[in-house]
Amino acid sequence: MTETQATGARTGTNPLAPAPEGTRTAADVVTPQVVAQLTRDVVGSGRTANHAPFTGEKLADLPESTPEEVADAFARARAAQEAWAATPLARRAAVLLRFHDLVLARQAEVLDLIQVETGKARLHAHEEVQAVALAARHYGRKAPSYLRPKRHTGAVPVLTKITELRQPRGVVGQIVPWNYPFELSVGDALPAFVAGNAVVMKPDTETALTALWGRDLLVEAGLPAEVFQVVLGEGQVVGTEVVRHADYVSFTGSTTTGKIVAQRAAARLIGCSLELGGKNAMLVLEDADIEKAAAGAVRACFSSAGQLCISIERLLVHESVADAFLERFTALTKAMRLGNSLAYGADMGSLAGERQFEAVRTHVEEAVAKGAEVLAGGQPRPDIGPYFFEPTILDGVEEAMAVCKDETFGPVVSVYRFRDEEEAITRANATSFGLNSSVWTKDGRRGRALAARLRTGTVNVNEAYASAYGSVQAPMGGMKESGIGRRHGSEGILKYTEPQTVAHQRLLPMAPSFGMDDATYAAFMTRSLRAMKAFRLR
Template sequence: MDQKVSESHTLQHYDLYIDGRDVPCDRTMESLNPYNGQPWAVVPDAREEHMDAAVAAARRAFDEGPWGRMTATQRGALMRKLADIIARDAEELAQIECRDNGKLYREMLGQWRYIPEYFYYFAGMADKLQGDVVPSDRTNFFIYTRREPVGVVGAITPWNSPGLLLTFKLAPGLAAGCTFVVKPSEHTPVSTLELGKRFKEAGFPDGVYNVVTGQGALGAALVRHPGIDKIAFTGATDTGKKIAASAASNLTRVSLELGGKSPNIVFDDADLDVAANGAIAGIFGATGQTCMAGSRLLVQESVHDALLDRIVERTKQIRLGNPMDAETEMGPVANEPQFRKVLDYIEIARSEGGTLCYGGQRDPDLGGFFVQPTILSNITNDMRIAREEVFGPVLSVIKFRDEEEAVRIANDTRFGLAAAVWTKNIHRAHRVAHRLRAGTVWINAYRVVSFLTPFGGYKESGLGRENGADAIREYTETKSVYVELTGEPRDPFKLG
């Protein structure tokens, strides 16, 4: 299993997962394997009535079912069981995602082996979520606060890392006591459906976890549904804006983890070999299909050519191929619309004056949706390739003179998700990190996340935070409770 995973050519068929059981649907759609462009699974293309049923099931589980009556400790115990089952099935789930989105099996396996840690962490936090005793300005009142679950959560997840990015929402939300209706991307729905079996095996009450698959209109129906208390979305910024506007009609709470155009800043005192590896990992890892991709490489003038030469030479050696093979270093783009978009952006960059250093086209030797890892130099920060999210294996290299210019270029973007600083100067490292307007900053590293650490963006990269202690607060409401201590009649027309 660690060396090479055999491919199945049998179409897998799935039902919706609603109220603890499989629910058939009269409409279906095919999920394509990006490696060969062929269908490998058949999944439901649900109607709005299925969404209504899922929301109703989640509402019953929250308001009336055993889930709402469980103690936080009991919820945590179920989450630990779920984590154990996911750990047991990590290889199977990784294979599923590899076929669904074309990412490397070894990367997906690493993710699924790490996902249980999120559930263990938040399971432990479930019964540590507590309110405060508030000092009273009146002698006859005792005042305290409670942290209570926000209610029914609608989770809308993307195609790039469906299991991990769903876990970012599920783990804190379940710990807080919420129930879920999940609408995964129509391109990568299978692992989300597969999780339903694991919830059932772990003993979660019916209705706590529901999955409704279908086209984008189904997600819109979820956002505007009056039975939803919160929307948790990961995806494109423009879509996130539409979701926020639609959710506002019901005053539905939202958390949005959106796009990025993250600066990867290399100063002239950096270790160039290490920085070159970091730049390659930041943009070509996951075929560049990650919101935190280091798509803008900012390089100090004096080391620009030397660093670019290193990156180009290493990029030429990147092995494209079957994502199931252990030797493969970069897989295909996840779906045809994204494949076309990436190629279009490369042509736009060249038309604006960018210099193609390597790549720039569909790989001539492979089928499916393979785009060569692409490096563009002579990019200025006003070009579209430097300002708009490509979400593919395209690196834009930008020169800068000094620290002031580096920070100015880095912050000159509507996004603010992530950034990195490469330098041996500890004073500069912290100084620049503090000035960057981004939710995550790495120093001499790139593309590292943890269940312990908040993740989210500034500006148009989103609202709210996922992971870490901050995340669970996104799934709770604060209730203030006043307790009158004397029992004596009060003046009904006097406040307090």
């Protein structure tokens, strides 16, 4: 990706003008034939619908599942899971590698669906393709080493043989948000499948077709269809039933709902992983490269119209470089093009729907009414589409304004100046969230040292979010109210397993033998324990 592509800066263009329209429309992408194919395995006696953010019009009628139908989906998944878990691990991993190739070969199909269902720009939709391919390749290659039996030193060396096994949990209940409907649905399910689980997924209805396309491709790659069930409907009804029947729950969404999911999982004594909200900060130190930091801030704040859990909503800038940074950042932001075409070229797309649009507008209007200054943007763009809102920079934001501490989840960023590094760290950490942060400095060692003091699950030095998120061998997730558990790396697959210890005792029992009485046995074990410490056994 070139820097021009990354920042959205253009020369000779009308600022914030719509990008040229492509030749395809939502009706060309979401045809009755496509809907019938993708929903053929979804059991739902009711009817619901999704909508196109670019126009606000209805996209498709979809099945809606009842609580009884959710229970049936779990029954089918549970019946299929045992045979899938018995399938050799190498064969399960091969499904992911075939899926990787299919995703890349047929990416145009899912890019259209992502754009039509979310309203995001095509380049931002491609981030989902990249993320899913990375996860498929990683777990397709690394799952055998993550899951292989491990030998441990037993209670009595030589006599006690210990093997740690990783057993699948059973049927994973997955509840998926609307903002990254490919990556956070199938992408998150891949390690669960390769670990031997079945999955019952509840995607957000507004972006269900994207998730169903991913399921279709996984089945084509060799995943048994019954192992992957999809149910649709309102979260309060269908989501509740998913948690009721699952052996483990994977949830991505708001902190408020995540707490409810955690309580319900705890009541059933099942595990859960939760990626929740954020109020992420980007720190621009006095020695930062201003041009690179400003370009990085555009990516950080306005990718997917800010509807990204790890996007930046707070810009903390050293007072000595604040004016220069804001001049460049504001210019780049004003040069961005909003677009609603199914083609590359737009720098930012639409908000996902009316609820998100109103949340963004309310935050901006309230901040301005209380004295904040708009440096760029700040206005809806109904000339492009019903939910378009300009990328917005706010200065002079105070704590009394909702935008200061509440997650906006839109293309709005607030600017704050700091005097020294200690103040920057204190302000960055002064939030109940702890998902992602970003540090910009020419001194890499200093940046990494500062990163270690930030209370967020990921920290990117001289990048917005992609370097940490795209490094799939490393864990990704939140601290504090941004969630529990991690995706990616070993933690991203081991959470879908139960550790099992198999202890094989040989020759002598763990009890008095060869005529020993209790006292003699206790003395023997005392000497043995001292000897094991002397020999530095662990």
